[in-house]
Amino acid sequence: MLAYIGLGSNLNRPKEQIKNALITLNSTKDVKVVGLSSLYQSKPIDDLKQPDYINAICQVDTHLTALELLYVCQGIETKQHRVREKKWGARTIDLDIIIYGVKVIASKQLIVPHLQMINRAFVLVPLAELEPNFKVPVLGHIQDLIAKLDITKLIKL
Template sequence: MLAYIGLGSNLNNPKQQIKNALIALNDTQDVKVVALSSLYQSPPIDGSKQPDYINAMCQVDTHLTALELLYVCQAIEVKQHRVREKKWGARTIDLDIIIYGVQVVASKQLIIPHPEMMNRAFVLVPLAEIEPDLKVPILGNVQDLIDKLDISGLKKL
């Protein structure tokens, strides 16, 4: 199964945090990172006073279920000292499953496609970099979604 995972960090050397998370993902049994976007810098989505975020998107090939992949992502976050103090707060690492094949998942633990992806340039632009013609389940073509957003605050590194 091909899945797309968004990575983000704005604490403790964000570029290294993303690199460490990618290594951990790739070292996980039944998960192989097969594509990676460029890094992108963006301001916090809530406008709060915290450092800008560094974001990327990776494509993984996995035999894990979506829920098992979520648990892998959460374990990596814990290993990299992710603290969940407040919504949209600063973080060492954030791993979000954005798309999992063509599946639509709506459970207490996980919603796929990611419910906010269509509002986030830092998700859609790197996603389109990896797969420009991607059709997002329920939402449509990734480029059409980007065309509806203001992407002026996003900076490719």
């Protein structure tokens, strides 16, 4: 199964946090990182007073179920000292399953495609870098989704 995972960090050397998460993800049994977007710098959501984020999207080939992949991602966040104090707060690392094949999942633990992806240039632009003609399940063509967003503040590094 091909899945796309969003990575973001704005604490403790964000580029290193993303690199470490990718290394751990790739070394996980039944998960292979097969694609990686460029890094992008973005402002915090709602202009919260915190450092800018570094974001990327990776493509993984996995034999794990979506929930198993979620648990792997959460384990990596814990290993890298992610603290969940407040919604959209600063973080060492954030891993979100954005897409899991063509599946639509709506459970208490996981919603895929990611609910907020259509509002986030830092998700859609790197995803389009990997898959420029991608059709997001239920939501539509990636280029149409990007056209609805202001991407001027997103900086490709």
